Amino acid sequence: MAATHLAPPPWLRALRVLEVELRRYRRTWRASVFSAFVNPLLFLGAMGYGLGELVAEGQGTATLPDGVSYVAFIAPGLMVAAAMQTGAAEGAFPVMAGVKWQRTYHATIATPATVTDLVVGNTLWLSFRVAVTAGVYGLVVAALGAMSPLAAAASVGPALLVGWGMGLPMTAIAAHVDQPSTLSAFFRFGVLPLFLLSGTFFPVSELPAAAEVVAALTPVWHGVELARAAALGTAPPWPVLGHLAVPTLWGVTGFVAARRTLARRLAP
Amino acid sequence: MSTAGVRGGGLVAARGLTKSFGDFVAVDGIDFEVTAGETFGFLGPNGAGKSSTMRMIAAVSHRTAGDLSVFGLDPDVDGPAIRARLGVVPQEDSLDLELSVAENLLVYGRYFNLPRDVIRRRTTELLDFVRLTDRADSPVEPLSGGMKRRLTIARSLVNDPTMLLLDEPTTGLDPQARHALWERLYRLKQDGVTLLLTTHYMDEAEQLCDRLVVMDGGRIVAEGSPRALIQRHVTREVLELRYSPDVDLTVAATDLNGTGDRVEVLPDRLLVYVDDADAAHARIVDLDVDVAGVLTRRATLEDVFLALTGRTLVD
Numbered sequence: 384m385a386a387t388h389l390a391p392p393p394w395l396r397a398l399r400v401l402e403v404e405l406r407r408y409r410r411t412w413r414a415s416v417f418s419a420f421v422n423p424l425l426f427l428g429a430m431g432y433g434l435g436e437l438v439a440e441g442q443g444t445a446t447l448p449d450g451v452s453y454v455a456f457i458a459p460g461l462m463v464a465a466a467m468q469t470g471a472a473e474g475a476f477p478v479m480a481g482v483k484w485q486r487t488y489h490a491t492i493a494t495p496a497t498v499t500d501l502v503v504g505n506t507l508w509l510s511f512r513v514a515v516t517a518g519v520y521g522l523v524v525a526a527l528g529a530m531s532p533l534a535a536a537a538s539v540g541p542a543l544l545v546g547w548g549m550g551l552p553m554t555a556i557a558a559h560v561d562q563p564s565t566l567s568a569f570f571r572f573g574v575l576p577l578f579l580l581s582g583t584f585f586p587v588s589e590l591p592a593a594a595e596v597v598a599a600l601t602p603v604w605h606g607v608e609l610a611r612a613a614a615l616g617t618a619p620p621w622p623v624l625g626h627l628a629v630p631t632l633w634g635v636t637g638f639v640a641a642r643r644t645l646a647r648r649l650a651p
Numbered sequence: 652m653s654t655a656g657v658r659g660g661g662l663v664a665a666r667g668l669t670k671s672f673g674d675f676v677a678v679d680g681i682d683f684e685v686t687a688g689e690t691f692g693f694l695g696p697n698g699a700g701k702s703s704t705m706r707m708i709a710a711v712s713h714r715t716a717g718d719l720s721v722f723g724l725d726p727d728v729d730g731p732a733i734r735a736r737l738g739v740v741p742q743e744d745s746l747d748l749e750l751s752v753a754e755n756l757l758v759y760g761r762y763f764n765l766p767r768d769v770i771r772r773r774t775t776e777l778l779d780f781v782r783l784t785d786r787a788d789s790p791v792e793p794l795s796g797g798m799k800r801r802l803t804i805a806r807s808l809v810n811d812p813t814m815l816l817l818d819e820p821t822t823g824l825d826p827q828a829r830h831a832l833w834e835r836l837y838r839l840k841q842d843g844v845t846l847l848l849t850t851h852y853m854d855e856a857e858q859l860c861d862r863l864v865v866m867d868g869g870r871i872v873a874e875g876s877p878r879a880l881i882q883r884h885v886t887r888e889v890l891e892l893r894y895s896p897d898v899d900l901t902v903a904a905t906d907l908n909g910t911g912d913r914v915e916v917l918p919d920r921l922l923v924y925v926d927d928a929d930a931a932h933a934r935i936v937d938l939d940v941d942v943a944g945v946l947t948r949r950a951t952l953e954d955v956f957l958a959l960t961g962r963t964l965v966d
Contacts, residue, residue, distance in 0.1 A: 388735050389735060396731070396762070396764075402758075403761060406750070407750060485745065485747060487746075490746070494735075495764070650712055651672065
């Protein structure tokens with residue numbers, strides 16, 4: 384059986400890593416897709432249509448663009464923010480399980496797969512999960528009429544970018560830290576504030592100046608603004624290239640850091 | 652061929668192999684060679700550098716210095732090609748608890764790029780070999796420690812490896828599970844699979860290894876077959892003497908009046924190294940020494956380790 388002893392090429396090894404994740408997903412995909420449907424219904428119902436009635440009264444200083452309902456304002460932001468949460472979640476506890484709890488990553492790199500193959504394969508898997516979340520979100524908001532189908536489809540792009548921008552740095556963190564409580568803290572003090580304060584529910588110009596800077600330096604706001612621009616047909620606050628650059632930088636940095644950290648943990 | 656300066660007919664050849672973690676030297680310039688078909692052991696206490704050596708051979712850890720070739724290849728350069736021909740049974744379980752027993756073999760085989768039908772055929776054979784056929788579709792989580800270890804062995808064989816690396820294969824298992832595992836490893840050995848194992852159990856090393864190196868503090872302190880090591884470093888038999896707790900064993904040792912080639916003083920007993928334990932026992936009876944218990948036995952690798960390092964293998 385000498386033929387079976389040949390190491391597959393790197394791209395194929397990375398695809399095998401993805402394939403194994405997809406096999407595991409066969410056990411959980413129903414629950415996962417179900418919650419991907421329920422999440423937008425709850426958020427758009429409560430925030431978009433419920434809170435939106437109050438917002439329409441217009442007592443505050445901020446105003447919606449002419450002719451734009453609150454639900455139409457937040458739908459693209461919510462879609463990107465949901466994708467961001469999926470990306471962060473996939474990069475967090477499953478990675479800790481692979482390194483520490485179940486040690487499945489150690490099993491992976493005992494085969495022809497390298498740490499780089501593992502990170503590339505995991506990035507493909509993360510992309511798949513983020514795309515499913517964003518895709519289902521897009522279907523729901525389009526069905527509700529909160530976004531046009533075309534804008535919903537176009538928003539999967541920024542959603543993916545933000546998913547990488549959050550998920551890959553989270554992978555590096557999860558590979559580095561030892562305690563699950565540390566990881567939980569990143570969600571409480573990192574992911575949750577970014578979810579609430581990245582222009583998802585209101586423009587970041589309403590934030591204190593320092594918080595506005597934080598939003599501009601982190602990935603989520605850029606994805607939210609790109610998706611919103613696509614949905615409302617308006618120009619985003621920054622040039623499109625700038626909005627693409629910040630999450631990309633986070634994603635690339637996260638990928639490099641994840642590869643290095645995992646190499647240190649798995650193959651010292 | 653990038654053999655990194657090591658040549659010879661061995662599957663594994665190491666010269667001056669060194670691994671440091673910061674200031675700590677885990678493996679301190681060791682030389683050894685493993686030939687095809689043999690069962691080769693690394694015997695030593697915890698922290699001797701056995702696992703670090705194993706991980707370098709498994710091409711998942713880069714050496715700090717020295718030469719290493721596995722299948723004539725350099726692990727730092729040709730890791731994937733080397734790992735494609737290896738089977739690895741790690742010290743800690745790394746099974747996928749979210750998948751079934753059979754699925755664990757399936758996904759592992761896919762990493763080696765094996766076609767699904769080939770893996771399915773091998774899964775049937777391998778689960779039969781490790782006696783887990785009736786568990787094929789059950790989840791991994793509720794399996795006993797011995798079953799998980801057997802499943803890990805089945806998984807390590809899915810790619811039909813040329814050489815199997817086993818890092819402390821029976822640590823943490825009960826005696827019955829250990830014997831069941833030894834029996835399976837013995838079968839593999841008879842089938843001609845080259846086995847490399849680390850252990851701190853001298854009985855495991857004696858049972859399985861054709862040849863072994865004794866490691867201590869990152870260095871190899873002796874090398875040979877179990878029998879040759881015993882012949883070279885200790886006598887054929889051992890007389891174990893136990894005393895009542897108030898006896899000073901160092902004093903008791905001098906009272907033996909030079910009985911035996913050598914006397915080791917352990918915290919709870921004396922070991923008297925002799926070629927004929929019964930004769931020595933008779934002599935001690937003549938000396939009228941007040942012993943609480945006497946045991947005669949043949950010398951083991953534990954005695955070799957004690958003779959070489961002055962310490963016991965298992966604390």
